[in-house]
Amino acid sequence: MYAYDQYDQTLVHERARQFRGQVARRISGEITENEFKPLRLQNGLYMQLHAYMLRVAIPYGLLSSKQLRTLAHIARVYDRGYGHFTTRQNLQYNWIDLKRMPDLLDELASVEMHAIQTSGNCVRNITSDPYAGVAVDEFEDPRPYAELLRQWSTFHPEFAALPRKFKIAITGAERDRAAIAVHDIGIRLVRREGDGAVGLSFLVGGGQGRTPTLGAVIRPWIEKEHLLSYTEAILRVYNRFGRRDNLFKARIKILVKSLGADEFARQVDAEWERIKDSELKLESSEIESMKAFFAPPSYDSSAGGSLDAQRLSKNRPYARWVERNVERHRVPGYAIASISLKTRDLPTGDLTADQMDAVAALADEFSFGELVVNHRQNLVFPNVRIDALEALWKRLETLGLGLSNVGTITDIVCCPGLDYCSLANARSITVASALQERFADAGRADEVGDVTLNISGCINACGHHHVGNIGILGIDKQGVEHYQLMVGGSHEDDASFGKILGPAFTQEEIPNAVDRLVSAYVALRTSPEERFLDTYRRLGDAPFKERVYARD
Amino acid sequence: MPWLASVYANHLRNRASFLIFSVKFMTVHVLTANRLLDGAPLYLADGERWVDALANAKVLRTDDEREHHLAWARAQEALVCDPYVLDVTETTGGPVPTSARERIRAGGARPVLERLGYGEGQ
Numbered sequence: 078m079y080a081y082d083q084y085d086q087t088l089v090h091e092r093a094r095q096f097r098g099q100v101a102r103r104i105s106g107e108i109t110e111n112e113f114k115p116l117r118l119q120n121g122l123y124m125q126l127h128a129y130m131l132r133v134a135i136p137y138g139l140l141s142s143k144q145l146r147t148l149a150h151i152a153r154v155y156d157r158g159y160g161h162f163t164t165r166q167n168l169q170y171n172w173i174d175l176k177r178m179p180d181l182l183d184e185l186a187s188v189e190m191h192a193i194q195t196s197g198n199c200v201r202n203i204t205s206d207p208y209a210g211v212a213v214d215e216f217e218d219p220r221p222y223a224e225l226l227r228q229w230s231t232f233h234p235e236f237a238a239l240p241r242k243f244k245i246a247i248t249g250a251e252r253d254r255a256a257i258a259v260h261d262i263g264i265r266l267v268r269r270e271g272d273g274a275v276g277l278s279f280l281v282g283g284g285q286g287r288t289p290t291l292g293a294v295i296r297p298w299i300e301k302e303h304l305l306s307y308t309e310a311i312l313r314v315y316n317r318f319g320r321r322d323n324l325f326k327a328r329i330k331i332l333v334k335s336l337g338a339d340e341f342a343r344q345v346d347a348e349w350e351r352i353k354d355s356e357l358k359l360e361s362s363e364i365e366s367m368k369a370f371f372a373p374p375s376y377d378s379s380a381g382g383s384l385d386a387q388r389l390s391k392n393r394p395y396a397r398w399v400e401r402n403v404e405r406h407r408v409p410g411y412a413i414a415s416i417s418l419k420t421r422d423l424p425t426g427d428l429t430a431d432q433m434d435a436v437a438a439l440a441d442e443f444s445f446g447e448l449v450v451n452h453r454q455n456l457v458f459p460n461v462r463i464d465a466l467e468a469l470w471k472r473l474e475t476l477g478l479g480l481s482n483v484g485t486i487t488d489i490v491c492c493p494g495l496d497y498c499s500l501a502n503a504r505s506i507t508v509a510s511a512l513q514e515r516f517a518d519a520g521r522a523d524e525v526g527d528v529t530l531n532i533s534g535c536i537n538a539c540g541h542h543h544v545g546n547i548g549i550l551g552i553d554k555q556g557v558e559h560y561q562l563m564v565g566g567s568h569e570d571d572a573s574f575g576k577i578l579g580p581a582f583t584q585e586e587i588p589n590a591v592d593r594l595v596s597a598y599v600a601l602r603t604s605p606e607e608r609f610l611d612t613y614r615r616l617g618d619a620p621f622k623e624r625v626y627a628r629d
Numbered sequence: 630m631p632w633l634a635s636v637y638a639n640h641l642r643n644r645a646s647f648l649i650f651s652v653k654f655m656t657v658h659v660l661t662a663n664r665l666l667d668g669a670p671l672y673l674a675d676g677e678r679w680v681d682a683l684a685n686a687k688v689l690r691t692d693d694e695r696e697h698h699l700a701w702a703r704a705q706e707a708l709v710c711d712p713y714v715l716d717v718t719e720t721t722g723g724p725v726p727t728s729a730r731e732r733i734r735a736g737g738a739r740p741v742l743e744r745l746g747y748g749e750g751q
Contacts, residue, residue, distance in 0.1 A: 103665070104665070104666075104707075106706065110665075110706055110710045110711065124663055124668050124710060125668065126670075126730070126733065127668065127669060127734065127737065127741065128667055128668040128669060128738065129668040157742070158747070159747065172667075172738070173667075173668075174667055175665065175668075176666060423745070424746070427745075495729065495730060495733050496733070499730075502730065504733070553729050553730065556726075556727045556728050556729055556732075557729060
């Protein structure tokens with residue numbers, strides 16, 4: 078993975094030192110809250126419902142075991158013993174003491190981490206494919222490009238005060254595991270028709286929130302050397318013409334919609350012509366030296382075994398885990414293993430400090446000391462020997478992390494909701510827990526098969542409810558938490574947004590409603606092979622609506 | 630019968646809470662802010678002091694009262710951040726927020742931690 082040079086290191090230490098002074102001046106009364114608030118937000122520190130929340134950046138979700146141990150230490154010493162992995166591949170702490178924040182930032186800086194640009198109207202954490210570098214369907218590893226984007230966007234003076242926050246995702250694979258269609262900019266490494274040369278395809282104007290929009294391709298292919306210049310051209314057009322008069326119309330998707338994708342692309346191209354040969358143009362040596370940071374680990378060429386054989390193991394719980402949580406790796410003898418953070422013991426995406434330490438030890442032992450946070454709030458060990466999978470699973474079981482539910486209805490994506498968040502209208506963790514109870518029977522979850530279920534506590538959609546096959550949106554109806562049920566969303570290559578099925582449900586009613594929805598699918602599908610989404614797309618919402626709202 | 634409508638609306642509002650039979654006579658307010666050092670919710674009580682419990686908060690009945698106390702709270706920057714007033718219903722058990730958000734916020738950290746399986750945290 079990327080290792081900080083002296084500039085990166087100086088930058089994060091300096092930032093921690095600056096914030097120490099800012100906190101001291103705020104507490105002494107030298108600066109006002111209005112002056113302090115943008116400073117704390119620039120360091121990821123939000124005021125939430127009950128306490129300060131700190132969002133720590135995890136660039137493209139990639140963590141070393143050493144970093145995870147430090148995150149565990151911070152959870153234990155500076156917070157209440159746990160952390161929450163988010164849909165933007167970051168980590169949040171929920172109970173932060175303002176006075177101790179500067180020390181906390183020093184701890185992060187000591188392991189090449191920070192909370193810079195995890196809030197505010199700037200370019201946020203760059204996200205990517207959790208299987209980057211190991212996926213069988215990958216054209217090229219996107220991480221060197223994600224890191225180049227991270228460095229370009231960090232403290233970019235021109236883009237420190239954009240009309241609104243800005244999210245970029247990049248993938249290098251055929252299958253989209255980074256939800257690029259619902260980002261302000263989605264970048265894909267693709268092969269050009271004809272000569273097969275790998276370049277970049279740019280989608281712009283995707284997003285969720287209040288106005289869910291799928292990104293439009295404005296550049297189907299461009300040389301990789303133009304990664305930064307073309308991205309900068311997009312940001313320049315947005316920075317100049319994006320609306321600043323209305324918070325709800327300030328995202329780039331609104332600008333792209335109002336101009337039309339073709340006109341937006343024309344303006345970007347005009348800007349790009351001016352800067353494409355500037356210092357933003359990447360030299361091939363720069364790309365190559367960045368790629369060196371992401372060189373494959375020392376795989377053991379004698380590693381053997383097949384995943385098919387593991388799936389036929391007589392140890393049925395283990396075989397089920399392989400079936401659900403393990404995927405093929407590009408190197409023979411290795412596999413990609415997901416650790417589900419959707420246990421019934423803790424809220425979705427949460428991990429205790431002790432579990433973090435234990436997972437870090439497992440990453441050292443089983444995955445070359447690296448792991449990845451994915452946007453479905455699970456952890457991925459990208460490099461596990463197939464002949465070590467069973468040993469890994471056994472160790473995960475002892476930690477309560479051996480759950481075999483990736484991709485099933487209990488693999489629920491869920492924002493912090495009204496238990497923590499000051500923007501939320503309704504609790505989401507409570508609903509996720511109730512649904513996990515409801516579908517706890519593994520046989521039932523297996524019968525239902527692949528389905529994504531996403532919950533957000535408000536329209537801002539941190540739980541990505543728009544793109545869940547089943548989406549749940551929390552609302553406040555006359556002071557009482559209610560939940561709208563949405564159907565038909567997808568975050569993958571066939572990206573789509575769910576439609577509201579009908580009137581909202583109370584917290585008590587929603588598990589039954591989801592149960593009826595799922596039962597309707599099982600009854601209506603042509604065969605167990607027909608996915609939930611395909612059944613819905615074939616039949617539309619009428620038969621689902623009829624069954625979900627049927628009077629008992 | 631506007632008062633009856635008000636009673637019914639209030640019943641609906643609180644049906645998810647323990648205050649099923651409370652009666653609302655008028656919309657009143659409470660002033661709140663977050664403590665600077667740890668972000669914990671605080672409420673304005675009689676005698677212009679901050680308290681942790683919403684039950685002990687002072688109920689503000691007039692625009693003048695709200696404006697006066699907001700101005701005071703804004704000058705309390707050494708202790709608190711972002712003061713604002715919230716809608717409450719007066720009940721025998723004290724003021725109860727009309728929004729789910731403020732009811733959960735007023736419940737404090739402990740119920741959240743217990744509900745989510747963390748006890749009181751570490």
